[in-house]
Amino acid sequence: MEARHFLCFLFIFFGLATLLLLTWINLPYPPPNATTDLFHPKRLNNYNPLSKPKRHHDHDHASDMPHHPLDPLTIKEINRVRTLLSSHALFKNTSSYALHSITLEEPAKPLVLNWKKGDPLLPRKAFVVARVKNKSYVLTVDLTTDEVDVQKTDTSSGYPMMTMEDMTSATWAPLLNAEFNRTIVGRGVDLTDLACLPISLGWFGQREENRRLIKVQCYSMKDTANFYMRPIEGLTVLLDMDTKQVVEITDKGRHIPIPKATNTDYRYSVQGLNREMEELINPISIEQPKGPSFVVEDEHFVKWANWEFHLKPDPRAGVVVSQARVKDPNSGEMRDVMYKGFTSELFVPYMDPTDAWYFKTYMDAGEYGFGLQAMPLDPLNDCPRNAYYMDGVFTAADGTPYVRSNMICIFESYAGDIGWRHAESPITGLEIREVRPKVTLVVRMAASVANYDYIVDWEFQTDGLIRIKVGLSGILMVKGTPYDHMSQVSVQENLFGTLLSENVIGVIHDHYITFHLDMDIDGSDNSFVKVNIQRQEASPGESPRRSYLKATRNVAKTEKDAQIKLKLYDPAEFHVINPNKTTRVGNPVGYKVVPGGTAASLLDPEDPPQKRGAFTNNQIWVTPYNRTEQWAGGLFVYQSHGEDTLAAWSDRDRPIENKDIVLWYTLGFHHIPCQEDFPIMPTVSSSFDLKPVNFFERNPILGTPPNVEKDLPVCKAAASA
């Protein structure tokens, strides 16, 4: 061995050793291997890096008990599931398995609807998705009878949601490959500076079939925590997720420099004091001198103003809101609005057909776990001072439960907005000025799916409206380029995005977030009504007007009647009504979905990503309730072919009139990046509403009192306190 080669070897060896050591230290859990018992009893640490105050009783969840049929599995229950599984035939004689999720198997809807507080708890069951010897299983574990029921083995395409261990191991597994390491060093990056990301690769044909694959792309984290801005462009590793073997390494980016670290780090500690910005805005806070107006009973049941609902974290959906009910101000009764609402799936296709980019068509819920990626919220910044926090209990691949602390926050918001108002003008001479402030209750989580951050808010208003809002922040997925100025780019050339900084392109992409909304308007039997707004021509002589708009009610009979593409020039309202109940003057009681954040997928319907993301083919869908149809992209989304999507279910065209129906709504964003998105994006939000429409006899917040000075707090600056 020549001296030069030996030096090179030494360099690589120590680099690799250091990296492995660093990776190991930083891993939240050890990577699984043959010698590690996946069921080892060590409790995983909370991921709670900052020592910010936590706003609720800091109990350790070890003794949690379920109180409501929809309460998530407790640590005790999860441990019981692990014990039962470990003695089951399927798992007994192998260590080659992983538990991809262990969640509550919710009791049948009629049982839950009939259950009342104080009743005995319904039988508890776990829904388990497992991989055993490279096959996928769905199991039900009955915690009353101890029975384990293997409900389904994998027959169609697709794999379960990745485990955190799958994702983590993908970030270090390539480093066991010498060619990979040579390539990295060849690109001028120290192995110790390497940060790699696990990238789900979709499905484009035979290459992505019959084994669990993942692509890995890497970045330099030298001189910045924002390694996302320093891509080692064009380098893609194809990895077998089960064997951790590198299948293929492609490097098409040798000519592309790694963008500089300058101006990329966004951390306060690194940016240093920016005196000017610090002094721009005086401290501001939402204050409630008498405390918040909501209570969280039994850990998961929220009561606020005229609302009550069950709230729980879920590893796949993030936040699940169940049994939302609002009080009728006339009768005082709590009336059903929504049985269950949650983020069912996301679809994030990037718009670059080249080798290192074409496959980036993420489904963040079914591939990565939208809840698993919801990190602890930052008190005072993610949520205001008056927030309450709720923890999630999730499971590692070996079934070990762990606590994701502060995963959801709940707070009352007052932005200075107006609930309703009227003033009389001097024209009528009446001296009237009646105004009511608007206070809402927000339930929030924030998922960090690698670079991107999704802030999901469920906002409840006293007037019965529910606003579902998604904010996008975090960091762009960017592409390296040789260009450092637009003058170098010919008019013909397609950059697939925007030059954001020297050698950095922000690639165009879409975001679709599809919500499952099992509306139950005063009970489960509901209908979907399109209230079409159309121009009506006046008959000659009928009126000096030539035209006016007329609303026509059209009840959807079957699913295809409710496949809705929104049109500005063919508008409609979309009501979910109870056809068996009317108001005093005879209007059917209902809620409408008020679209917002509309962007439609324009991809070719036959493009493989669009087949998999076919649930974005319409903005609104309505399906009959079917407890197996929860996930718009299918139960097994990873590498799926798109046979089990909402689009496929809906095309069965089942009857939906006067039935238990589920409404689906997709929020969409086209994102052409701009320089303001570099190096971290100001939040962009969109929302849609679920709004009462002839649900109440009249304005339900007529009795809201106005603010008066004497009720407001007396405050002083903390420094002078």
Added chain:
Amino acid sequence: MEARHFLCFLFIFFGLATLLLLTWINLPYPPPNATTDLFHPKRLNNYNPLSKPKRHHDHDHASDMPHHPLDPLTIKEINRVRTLLSSHALFKNTSSYALHSITLEEPAKPLVLNWKKGDPLLPRKAFVVARVKNKSYVLTVDLTTDEVDVQKTDTSSGYPMMTMEDMTSATWAPLLNAEFNRTIVGRGVDLTDLACLPISLGWFGQREENRRLIKVQCYSMKDTANFYMRPIEGLTVLLDMDTKQVVEITDKGRHIPIPKATNTDYRYSVQGLNREMEELINPISIEQPKGPSFVVEDEHFVKWANWEFHLKPDPRAGVVVSQARVKDPNSGEMRDVMYKGFTSELFVPYMDPTDAWYFKTYMDAGEYGFGLQAMPLDPLNDCPRNAYYMDGVFTAADGTPYVRSNMICIFESYAGDIGWRHAESPITGLEIREVRPKVTLVVRMAASVANYDYIVDWEFQTDGLIRIKVGLSGILMVKGTPYDHMSQVSVQENLFGTLLSENVIGVIHDHYITFHLDMDIDGSDNSFVKVNIQRQEASPGESPRRSYLKATRNVAKTEKDAQIKLKLYDPAEFHVINPNKTTRVGNPVGYKVVPGGTAASLLDPEDPPQKRGAFTNNQIWVTPYNRTEQWAGGLFVYQSHGEDTLAAWSDRDRPIENKDIVLWYTLGFHHIPCQEDFPIMPTVSSSFDLKPVNFFERNPILGTPPNVEKDLPVCKAAASA
């Protein structure tokens, strides 16, 4: 005369007398008549019925001085204008005139742009719209030279905005007509219970030409302050606004009962204590222990965080925001964003072609004065505790200035939202959680155009975004009906709306609010660029992907290129750029308009109301700057035929590339009323954004510090203070 007739006469006589007396007492100013000097010196009282605290120095404005070239006319200046006019030939020998508006004639834009604080004030001029002997005049009064310049007399269609006196007199003039009074009594309403509204009648042909007309419809205010819910349906009085003579009385509603007062009053004092609602939500407040972060210099110049802008009330537009500039965090310089932004016109067509409804196609700015109708805001309810208030100085029909106190509020808002965030997941092992709270500055007014209340917010964000939001609240314009239950209505029958309560129909209508946005991105010469997003099919063999989206920039050459109808399946971004300036990496600096609240007018383009409201034919327009093109429906909107609208200007198809251009955006709402809108509507809001796009080199709020506990206030409940 028979005894019965005499009794009837007595009844009517005393009723009428009482009503006149009441009306007189309640009038904010005496109705103009031949014996009253329109220029009498008595200062009009502020309309400030409630004795709520006012949050800024309560000075009487009598000694106000202008400080900025765009400052509105002061009381002194207005009085000087009156003096100059009174000695002008046009007015000298007649008392038969009215001054419909006296506002600042803004100096030429280049002069304003060159003016700096400390420079001598630019020559002050007044822009006066007057009616003299039934002719309309536009005059300029030069306050430096005392010259009065008669710029224009009326040649085309349309009349000036009504004066408050026009509107007020319409409410009592019909009572001078015996037939009207007989009709009212015949409908079972005491004249003392009568409330009448002045309703602009549009233009439908010869009948609405050659004289100023108005329609009057009336309501019973017996047992409720919410008389709007008690229409005397079908009764319409056609009135000559100049002579106050009744031209025609139509009563087609004798068979329609007047709806009951039950459940219609919304006042807190009348509803009585609603203990339950009172206790639903604990007091909540936005607190700033160190005070607000903004200053208002010289009464009209607002500085907050990285923003500065000039702000003034306007009788027609409401709020005018001028010379909005944002600080560049790199250079520290204040950069031009918008020269002038305001609500240019509203269009509110009702969708009922019948006799008493077809003409209801309001243009609230040009007919009623959007600013004139902006009543004093209610501290603590219309705006939070930390708000600052600005007064308007308007003029009566005789030119007398009066103060509309608390017409605009300015406050910092914090709703618990997130400016930007990123957390790293355990996948990468980095322990990062950086989150910044989002604080904004809101400028608000609320106009009560008879029944409806429009809340207009200009919200400034530190990331450079301006959100323009319109909230709709107030009271529906409803129609009486014999029906009290939907079961009485045949399927074929068109109600033109929703049965909201017994005998009350909420009639379907649209709202369009068109904004004039004179964008100046780093200077006046700008271009409008459509960034079209289109599907691109991948060539065979190019990629496993079949399709992706591509963004193509298309610069609008002329106005017709910029007549934009939004399409969900043919999306685009709409940029106003400075083609003469690029960022460091070569992108043109710009702002984009981000549509929201999109509803398109579907009326027949040849329908007279749509001709007059032709500015709603597109959602976006761009015109070259022309100081006479401020009002989208034309300067003289009242009874106009639609020759002078934005649509007519734009059809001239002038060049708009690399020119001083004006962007126009229309917010739209289709409103099918529902029972929740009865008897007063919970606020419905929509907004659109002006957002930097490659305007900054990078995220301009990177340096924002996070919230920390020690900066927040220490509060206690007031009761315990």
